[in-house]
Amino acid sequence: MTDTPDNLRLNQQLCFSLYSASRALTGLYRELLAPLGVTYPQYLVLLALWEKSPLTVSELGAQLQLDSGTLSPLLKRLELLGLLSRNRADHDERVVLVALTERGTALRAEAVTVPDAITEAIGLERAQLIGLRDQVEDVADRVRTAIPTENAKTR
Amino acid sequence: MTDTPDNLRLNQQLCFSLYSASRALTGLYRELLAPLGVTYPQYLVLLALWEKSPLTVSELGAQLQLDSGTLSPLLKRLELLGLLSRNRADHDERVVLVALTERGTALRAEAVTVPDAITEAIGLERAQLIGLRDQVEDVADRVRTAIPTENAKTR
DNA sequence: CGCTTTTAAGTTGAGCACAACACAATCGTG
DNA sequence: CACGATTGTGTTGTGCTCAACTTAAAAGCG
Secondary structure (H helix, E strand, O other): OOOOHHHHHHHHHHHHHHHHHHHHHHHHHHHHHHHHOOOHHHHHHHHHHHHOOOEEHHHHHHHHOOOHHHHHHHHHHHHHOOOEEEEEOOOOOOOEEEEEOHHHHHHHHHOOHHHHHHHHHHOOOHHHHHHHHHHHHHHHHHHHHHOHHHHHOOO | OOOOHHHHHHHHHHHHHHHHHHHHHHHHHHHHHHHHOOOHHHHHHHHHHHHOOOEEHHHHHHHHOOOHHHHHHHHHHHHHOOOEEEEEOOOOOOOEEEEEOHHHHHHHHHOOHHHHHHHHHHOOOHHHHHHHHHHHHHHHHHHHHHOHHHHHOOO
C-alpha cells in the first residue's frame, strides 16, 4: 500500500505501453490483412470460426470479449463480404448461428502467411513468448476483476 | 526461422492478449475517469500537458503516437470542456499551441487518486512492472519498425 | 524574388468499442 | 397456464483510430 510516486509512474507507463503496443499491432495486421480485405477484429472472428463453425454471437463475444454492440455490425460486414452466414437457430429463435460460407472457409488458405509475418515482426523466442503472454493475460484478468460495473452484475 | 505451428499460435495469443489487455485497461480508466468527465486518450493528453504546458499538436502526436486525424477532434472536445486552449503560434502560423486553462490545471488535483487505483488493480511488484513495461515496449518498437508503409516514407 | 516542395493541422469517411436502450423469445414460478 | 424476469441480439449515440485528402503557411532553391 505504500506506493512510491515512482511506482505510480511505472504503472502509467505500463498502461500506455499496452495501449500503444496494441495499436501498433493492429497497424501491422492492417497491412497484412489488406490483401484479404478484412480488419483485425474481423480476422479474430474468422480465426474462431476456422476452429469451429457455427458459433453463436454470444460464443464469439465470450471468446473475443466483445459485446453485441460491436459484433452485430462487424458480423453484418463479414456477411456482406460473403465470408459467413447468420441464421436464427431452430431450437431458440433468439440465438443467431454464425457459420463460415465456402468462401470464408477458403480464405483460410490466403491467411496462412499472416502468422509467420507476425512472428517475424515480434521476433521473440518461444520461452519469452509464453512468459510475456502469461504476464499480459494476468494483468488483463486482474484489471477485469477490478472493474466495478463488471462485479456489480451478480452473476 | 523454423517456426513450429505452436509458435505461430503463441504469437497470435500474445497479440490477442495485448489487444484484450488494452481494452480492459481502457475500461478501468473509463470508470476511474468518469468523475472527471474525460476519456483515457483525453487523460493522456492532460498528463502530457501537466508535465509541460504549452505543447504543439505535433509534439502531442509524437508522445502519444497519434496523428492529427485523431488529435484534432479530441483536442476540440477538451477545449469545449474548458480544460485547454488552442492558439496559432506567432512565429509560425501553421503551429497550434495547446495550453492548459486554469480549469485544466486544477483538474490535476482530482486525478491524483487515479494512479493509485490503477496500481492496485494491476498489483505487480516494482521489478515485474519494469520488466513487463520494457518487454511490451520492445514488442511495440519491433512491430512499428516492421510496418511497411512507415518504412516507405523516406523521411 | 518567384515557384516548387514540404510541413502543420484539419476534414472526411470507414470501422471499432462501448454504454444505454429496445425488443422479442424463452424461462421460471406461482 | 399466465405473467414477470431473464436472455440473446440488435440499434443508437458518442468517442477513438487511421487512411486519404485538403488547405494554408513556411522553407528551399534556381
